[in-house]
Amino acid sequence: MGEVIDIAALAEHLRQVTVEVTDGGELLGSGVLWPQGFVVTNAHVVRRAEVNLRLVDGRLIRARVLARSTEADLALLGVPGTGLPCATPAEPESVRVGSFVAAVGHPLGVRGALTTGIVCGVGPIDRSGRPWIQADLRLAPGNSGGPLALAVPMGQVARFVQGSRV
DSSP: OOOOOOHHHHHHHHHHTEEEEEETTEEEEEEEEETTTEEEEOTTTOOSSEEEEEOTTSOEEEEEEEEEETTTTEEEEEOOSSOOOOOOOOOGGGOOTTOEEEEEEOGGGOTTEEEEEEEEEEOOSSTTSOOOEEEOOOOOTTOTTOOEETOOOHHHHHHHHHHTOO
16 A cells, blocks of 8 residues: 555645735736746636735735736746745656545635546546546636646646746
């Protein structure tokens, strides 16, 4: 058997690296604090050149959209300042059917909500297709862009960040 996971500690860690993405007070979704002063979110979450980010401690900071790919549904935001915690990317080969996963986001405005599940399927369907992970999580508006712990196709995200050349 694998190691025992402290779900409360995992949830707290994920909350530290998850931001609310807002615009004019409206919750658009979530984002993940990424190394080197970036935030990664979904492209469908950000539609303007700048958005506000609410950190776990309540601070609001302005972020610029540095890159956006609707095909990959990824967006890279630039965050001013340093010293923010950041996510630790997982190795893509660690994801497999039956893996435990957890997601933190702000569904329907509920801050830092945690949902858990297991991986049901891993793609792509064909060799040239886009990688994907199917998991049995309950998600709602406001979860988009947030972290999926222990099962994110980080290779795709890392290639997007590196390819953005910012």
